[in-house]
Amino acid sequence: MLHDNYGINEKGHLTVCGADTVKLAAKYGTPLYVLDTDKVRAQCRIYKSAMEKYFPSGSMPFFASKALSYVGIYRIIASEGIGTDIVSPGELYTAAKAGFPLQNTCFHGNNKTDADIEYGVKSGVGYFVVDSTEELLALNGIAVKLGKVQKILLRLSPGIDPHTFEAVKTGRVDSKFGSPIATGAAEQIVKEALSLNGVRLCGYHCHIGSQIFEPEPFCDAAKIMIQFSFDMKNKYGYEADIINLGGGFGVSYYEEQKDPDIEGNIKEIADVINGFCKEKNIKVPVIFMEPGRSIVGAAGVTLYTVGSVKEIPGFRSYVSVDGGMPDNPRYALYSSRYTALIANKADKPCTEEYTVAGRCCESGDLIGEGMRMQKAERGDILAVLVTGAYNYSMASHYNRIPKPPIVTVSGGKDTLAVKRESYEDLTRNEL
Ligand SMILES: *Cc1c(COP(=O)(O)O)cnc(C)c1O
Secondary structure (H helix, E strand, O other): OOOOOEEEOOOOOEEEOOEEHHHHHHHHOOOEEEEEHHHHHHHHHHHHHHHHHHOOOOOEEEEEOOOOOOHHHHHHHHHOOOEEEEOOHHHHHHHHHOOOOHHHEEEOOOOOOHHHHHHHHHHOOOEEEEOOHHHHHHHHHHHHHOOOOEEEEEEEEOOOOOOOHHHOOOOOOOOOOOEEOOOOHHHHHHHHHHOOOOEEEEEEEOOOOOOEOOOHHHHHHHHHHHHHHHHHHHHHOOOOOEEEEEEOEOOOOOOOOOOOOHHHHHHHHHHHHHHHHHHHOOOOOEEEEEOOHHHHOOOEEEEEEEEEEEEOOOOOEEEEEOOOOOOOOHHHHHOOOOOEEEHHHOOOOOOEEEEEEOOOOOOOOEEEEEEEEOOOOOOOEEEEEOOOOOOHHHOOOHHHOOOOOEEEEEOOEEEEEEOOOOHHHHHOOOO
8 A cells, every 4th residue: 555554454445544444434424534643643753753863953843734734733743742834824823722832833924914923923933934025124123012032034045946956056046935045135134134133043944845755955955055054154154053944755645656765865964964064164053844745645535425437438437526626626736646546445456547526517626537446336435545735724615515524543543623514614704
């Protein structure tokens, strides 16, 4: 099976964390998000222990909660003793409601409003990741007004495209995020930050992309950031305490995609950082990383009930399910490829190739095309694997479809974590 938390039991049913998915579908209804919290914790521990082992003391992962945000996930993350990233006041509110220690948060976003900034400072957010000079000045004004000194990291663009190695060092300056190093904007914002009383500059942040499986792009980014820190030290006498390398490693969504060796990659990044700092004769900074997908991706499976199965001779066969783009918009948005199977026939051979369609009035409402799986019939339970990241958090109410519940599984036992939305929930705010 694609990940070690998936299995097949004696009935031939798909299991997640030992729980029978066909039973879960019967108990809670479909569509249903299943989240294996043992897997979430295992992933947190891989990052935490590797980062503590190879990077200087104080280094830690921050779970990027845009991948999955609901009250319960912040409790799990907090109990693993790692930080979290928030990108909006709504995520901040949810984390605060869960009792998350807000000193262990990074607050992201390229356009924080004054109200967002004030809410963040008042709540005791650990680090603002400041995107631009405008935000820096607004934040400083608000912090001074509140009599606080806010810790900040500056978001910089190191100019790395992790998926096309040729563009390294030149590309990616054109982004809505951060201050590019190459144009001099990064230096300007450092100078500005050092002159202000309401903020304390703690270091730099970059996020080079997602679904990165190898350590090299992170090593390149780290070297550029450390070189920049070295240059700023020489010019302004300021040396960064923290370098935040942004989003985490990729996750395998299908058989041909190999899961990365997270600990091995972290060791390689640490070796490069240590060597480069030695060469430059500067102290090794505390390293933060912000994995989202690789913490929760494989922990999640979505269960649907199969409705119509339609063969269009000479073209293809459609299997329609009782969810779709409202609960998983990623195929519609990015043509993201997933693995699906018939959960109640998981031990049978995959003899068919289907286009899996959702229930929306929208021909682009697909979960995938060319998906190989067992023969589907009305009433079967269709499982889509690796949906823990960017599914619930991206869900919409398109076609007035209520959001599915989240059921967590730990030690094989299931617990309702988020209730299914009702039709009344849909009209709650409508006067
Ligand atoms: C999206 C994002 C992440 C998480 O990326 P993953 O690929 O899910 O690990 C981390 N940091 C920032 C700033 C992001 O925008």
